[in-house]
Amino acid sequence: MPDITENKIFSILNEVCDPEVPVLTILDLGIVRDVKYNGDEVEVIITPTYSGCPAMDMISMDIRSRLAEHGYKKTKITSVLSPAWTTDWMSADGKKKLIEYGIAAPRFSGNISTDNIECPQCKSTNTKLLSQFGSTACKALYQCNDCKEPFDYFKCH
Amino acid sequence: MQNNSNTDSICEKQSWISYILHLADTTLILAQRNSEWCAHGPILEQDIAITNISLDLLGQSRNFYQHAASLLNAQDDIKHVTEDSLAYLRTEREFKNLLITELTNGDWAQSVLRQFFLSVYQSLLYDELQKSTDKQLAAIAEKSLKEITYHVKWSSEWVIRLGDGTAESNSRLKKALNTLWEYTGELFIPSDYEVECTRAGIAPELASLQEKWMQAIGDVLTEATLSIPVNGYMHTGGKNGIHTEHLGYILSEMQSLQRTYPGAEW
Numbered sequence: 367m368p369d370i371t372e373n374k375i376f377s378i379l380n381e382v383c384d385p386e387v388p389v390l391t392i393l394d395l396g397i398v399r400d401v402k403y404n405g406d407e408v409e410v411i412i413t414p415t416y417s418g419c420p421a422m423d424m425i426s427m428d429i430r431s432r433l434a435e436h437g438y439k440k441t442k443i444t445s446v447l448s449p450a451w452t453t454d455w456m457s458a459d460g461k462k463k464l465i466e467y468g469i470a471a472p473r474f475s476g477n478i479s480t481d482n483i484e485c486p487q488c489k490s491t492n493t494k495l496l497s498q499f500g501s502t503a504c505k506a507l508y509q510c511n512d513c514k515e516p517f518d519y520f521k522c523h
Numbered sequence: 524m525q526n527n528s529n530t531d532s533i534c535e536k537q538s539w540i541s542y543i544l545h546l547a548d549t550t551l552i553l554a555q556r557n558s559e560w561c562a563h564g565p566i567l568e569q570d571i572a573i574t575n576i577s578l579d580l581l582g583q584s585r586n587f588y589q590h591a592a593s594l595l596n597a598q599d600d601i602k603h604v605t606e607d608s609l610a611y612l613r614t615e616r617e618f619k620n621l622l623i624t625e626l627t628n629g630d631w632a633q634s635v636l637r638q639f640f641l642s643v644y645q646s647l648l649y650d651e652l653q654k655s656t657d658k659q660l661a662a663i664a665e666k667s668l669k670e671i672t673y674h675v676k677w678s679s680e681w682v683i684r685l686g687d688g689t690a691e692s693n694s695r696l697k698k699a700l701n702t703l704w705e706y707t708g709e710l711f712i713p714s715d716y717e718v719e720c721t722r723a724g725i726a727p728e729l730a731s732l733q734e735k736w737m738q739a740i741g742d743v744l745t746e747a748t749l750s751i752p753v754n755g756y757m758h759t760g761g762k763n764g765i766h767t768e769h770l771g772y773i774l775s776e777m778q779s780l781q782r783t784y785p786g787a788e789w
Binding site: 414416417418419420446447448449450451452496497498499500501502503507521523 | 568569571572575576578579580581582583585586658659661662663665666667668669670673676677
């Protein structure tokens, strides 16, 4: 298959956004593993963020409909669990967009320390954890001790 | 499907499937119990925390059920099953969950202590399962472990907070410990299908996890100013479908919609 097609598929996938964090595309999130061509069928291999993330079903539906709009009628979505998704696969651009959106970006995985998370509003690291679990499974709730704003932190995973 | 074909021949297929269903049912019933806290948590943040844990567990159970369904559907003599039919259309005697997961929530102390016991258990079990000859099971374990790390952290902090808190919170946690302890033996007593799966390299040997579990539980309980109770009578049966009276009530609530309106969808 020529490269141009692969670029085309990836540019279409880059239009599919996370329904819960709409500033991130699924490429920013790092959940697209591979794209394969089985004859006239396009297979998109994705990996879930969290086992119970309700956004995954919606993302699969969005991938199908976006590809169909561009004329790719036969699509197959395959979910692969291993190696397990990590926030380290999130793009640098994605992390920047998260901060601009008001969500603190994840640190490197394995670092589940709750100290010195940077406030996305005033950039202070004098912040405190309010709850390990936030509005979605992937986020924790923090508050800035300086500007007093509460904010979400995208947990490293 | 990503199953090792060796696994197929070594282990009796029925035991293999029973083991995956045991993991799935344990996770699902615990998720269902935790979800009962939704809108009833002591404060909003903790209500959100325990229901997020519930959601993680529900997702993990879906992975197990999907895997079990693909193995079952590969057999000729079985009618087509799905993750949903396995969760919603099996009877009480067919469920293989650990008894401790089906017990009622009790108070907050009892719910967080149960979560703590099981999170530590899952972290040890799944760490070993990553080496399973069943590659899909290993992948589910690898995925789940990342989530469980947060559950262990959250639940152990709560056990310490309550045990080392006020006289009231301490006495509630003590009561919870006495209620739950006699259900912890079952975690380490293997059923026949687990013995067979251990032999086939699908499952780890449960006895090898017990010492580490006791150590981890003991460390946190000590910090919580409590001590491990003396081992007495231990209830068993859940792994083989012999349940307490509580499971029937959960199933009747959880399954009522699919039983009343078969095939109903959102």
